[in-house]
Amino acid sequence: MTVRWNPQGSTVVSVSQSSRHNFSKDQVDSVLLVEGLGVDGDAHSGTTVQHLYKMRSNPTQPNLRQVHLIHAELFDELAQDGFEVRPGDLGENITTRGIDLLHLPEGTLLHIGPAAVVQVTGLRNPCRQIDRFRTGLLKAVLPRDSAGKVVRKTGIMGIVLAGGLVSVDDEIRAEVPTGPHRRLKCV
Template sequence: MTASSNSQGPKVLSVSQSSKHNFSKDQVESVLLVEGLGVDRDAHSGTTVQHVFRKRFHPTEPNLRQVHLIHAELFEELAQDGFELRPGDLGENITTRGIDLLNLPEGTLLRIGPDVVVQVTGLRNPCRQIDRFQTGLLKAVLPRDSAGKIVRKTGIMGIVLAGGRVNVDDEIRVELPAGPQRRLKCV
C-alpha cells in the first residue's frame, strides 16, 4: 500500500514484510515493530543476525539489520535509467519520502508515528542477487562519486528501540545524535 504523494514532511510511503528470505517483500497495510527484534513476522526479525549468508559464518552477532528503510526518491532516480521498482521490491520494510536517509549519521533516531523509534545502524550493502531481479541494477545502485569511491544507494538499516505499529502516511521525525557524528558504514 502506497501513500498519496501530496505529503508535506517526511513520511512513510509504504510498508512491507515477508516471513521468508525472499529478495522482495510484500506490501501490507501496516507492520508491527517489536523492540529489540524488528518487524514482527519478518524473516529478518531477531536479536542475532538473520541474514542468510552472514548467519552461516557469524550466527551469534547482534542483529543490526532489524529494519531496512529505502527512500522512494531512489526508485524515481532509477526509473530515469529504465528500471521499474515498487516499494518492497528491494527487500525494504519501510519506504520513506522526504528524508535523505543515506546521509544520516550513525545513531540517528527515526521517530515513526506516535510510538516507534528506530536507531540507524548503517548502510545496506547490496549483493549480486539484485542483478537477478533486474539486470544491471547492481551497477546502478553502486555508482562511484567524483573521487572514485563507491556510493551505496540501497537504503539503511536500523534496530528497534521502541516498538509499535507503522502505517502508511505516518510522519517521520529525525533526531540526530549528540556529539561527533559518524558517517554510515555497511552493516
C-alpha cells in the same frame, strides 16, 4: 554533516514484510515493530543476525539489520534510468519520502508514527541478487562519486528501540545525535 529534509515533512510511503528469506517483500497496510526484534512476522526479525549470508560466518552476532529502510526518491531516480522498482521490491520494510536516509549519521533515532523508534545502525550493502531481480540494477545502485568512491544507495538498516505500529502516511521525525557524527558504514 548536512542532512536534507522535505519542509512538508518526511513520511512513510509503503511498508512491507515477508516471513520467508526471499529477495522482495510483500506490501501490507501496516507493520508492527517489536522492540529489540524488528518487524513482527518478518524473516529478518530477531536479536541475533538473521541475514542468511551473515549467519554462516557468525550466527550469534547481534542483529543490526532488524529494519531496512529505503527512500522512494531512489525509485524515481532508477525509473529515469529505465528500471521499474516498486516499494518492497528490494527487500525493504519501510519506504520513505522526504528524508535523506543515506546521509544520516550512525545512531540517529527515527521516530516513526505515533510510537515506534528505530536507531540507524548503518548502510545496506547490495549484493548480486539485485542483478537477478533486474539485470544491470546493481551497477545503478552502486555508482561512483567524482572521487571514484562507491556510493551505496540501497537504504539503511536499524534496530527497534521502541515498538509500535507503522503505516502508510505516518510521519517520520529524525533525532540526530550530538556530534561528533559518524558516517554510516555497511552492516
